[in-house]
Amino acid sequence: GENVEQHPSTLSVQEGDSAVIKCTYSDSASNYFPWYKQELGKGPQLIIDIRSNVGEKKDQRIAVTLNKTAKHFSLHITETQPEDSAVYFCAASRGNKLTFGGGTRVLVKP
Amino acid sequence: DTAVSQTPKYLVTQMGNDKSIKCEQNLGHDTMYWYKQDSKKFLKIMFSYNNKELIINETVPNRFSPKSPDKAHLNLHINSLELGDSAVYFCASSQGQDGLGEQYFGPGTRLTVT
Numbered sequence: 001g002e003n004v005e006q007h008p009s010t011l012s013v014q015e016g017d018s019a020v021i022k023c024t025y026s027d028s029a030s031n032y033f034p035w036y037k038q039e040l041g042k043g044p045q046l047i048i049d050i051r052s053n054v055g056e057k058k059d060q061r062i063a064v065t066l067n068k069t070a071k072h073f074s075l076h077i078t079e080t081q082p083e084d085s086a087v088y089f090c091a092a093s094r095g096n097k098l099t100f101g102g103g104t105r106v107l108v109k110p
Numbered sequence: 111d112t113a114v115s116q117t118p119k120y121l122v123t124q125m126g127n128d129k130s131i132k133c134e135q136n137l138g139h140d141t142m143y144w145y146k147q148d149s150k151k152f153l154k155i156m157f158s159y160n161n162k163e164l165i166i167n168e169t170v171p172n173r174f175s176p177k178s179p180d181k182a183h184l185n186l187h188i189n190s191l192e193l194g195d196s197a198v199y200f201c202a203s204s205q206g207q208d209g210l211g212e213q214y215f216g217p218g219t220r221l222t223v224t
Binding site for chain 2: 038041042099103
């Protein structure tokens, strides 16, 4: 089955700096790659996603890149703000089965 | 106006008991899911239903039995609870079953087995 590795597991950045989270996946048939943000005591919430026929997607301060050949994808957050502090999960989907990475706890220091 | 709701939010029970968690979505979605999040925050799918039909059944002990009375509800019943069942259980829903869209998660049910 699919295996998704996510790095780093924790990330501390200064407010205003950029944050980058990287994921690799194993199943070349995976065709959808969402990123979820989970705040304390809440369920995960989608922040951005990318399909396998697209290499890059941007939404305001958030961008995702996908390299299908290397089977890795990354989340980039620019101009980080304290409210960006949360746990971020990457995921890969084949059919409607989502396999999540292990999560990255991001702390933005004011 | 909650899109995906779960009850209860917290559940504390003893080993050996049987308990249920309920989930409802008012988004009109066709597909619903149960996920387990362990103490290390690792999220893993357990089950998925599309229009009341089971479509994903991961390697979950038989003590876990999902039930979907209609496409807006997906309940999770757990028999003979064990210490290792302690986790946060999330219900989610999505439109369609091709997997190419957002899954909306509920607030979670924190299950503690003592």
